[in-house]
Amino acid sequence: MSILTSARLRFEPMQDAHYEGLRVLNGDPAVMRFISGQPETPDETRAAIARVKARWETPGYSWWSLIERASGELIGAGCIQHLEQSASNPHEIGWRLRPDRWGRGYAIEAAGRMARFAFDDLNAPLLCAICDPANTPSRRVMEKLGMTCRGDEVWHGKTVAAYAIDRSGWAQRAGAASE
């Protein structure tokens, strides 16, 4: 299973030991406002961890807990998965942070590392991201990642803003970033 690191974060595949940190994260109405609209219950958090653990077995990637290296605290979560969990759909990247860590650049830091995992380790041809059209902070992360808005699309039965970046777009961005 892939533990990743970035300058300030460690990405640990979700596991039972993360329950308390994930309960606080996913139980926060501000975090869930544009995701499901309601905070997750403790039982839902336990069930989500079980589902994610299974996905780390097959297909072998899923959600990481984001651990702040300086404090050791679980301050967010991020994922690479297939849209609607179907291998026939493109890969999707996602993120969420505890509100006391918003505005520090952690989301774009995590997004960049997870996108590199998708393109370099999984050889993904295309990486997508979706969000509630009103979720401006998430759209900003997508734009900073170099993604292009494809417009509104329907996923999970909801109209969402859809963004994408392909391998050549990523290679150009990665090249530009290292100059």
Ligand SMILES: CC(C)(COP(=O)(O)OP(=O)(O)OC[C@H]1O[C@@H](n2cnc3c(N)ncnc32)[C@H](O)[C@@H]1OP(=O)(O)O)[C@@H](O)C(=O)NCCC(=O)NCCS
């Ligand atoms: C979406 C979400 C993760 C974005 O978080 P965020 O804190 O706005 O994004 P970042 O961590 O990349 O931080 C960006 C901000 O930090 C600032 N910043 C401070 N230090 C920084 C640094 N070292 N590097 C980069 N940016 C930095 C930037 O200026 C930027 O502010 P701006 O957008 O006003 O210019 C957050 O709003 C969230 O968790 N929302 C709830 C869950 C959710 O909706 N998830 C997405 C579902 S699709």
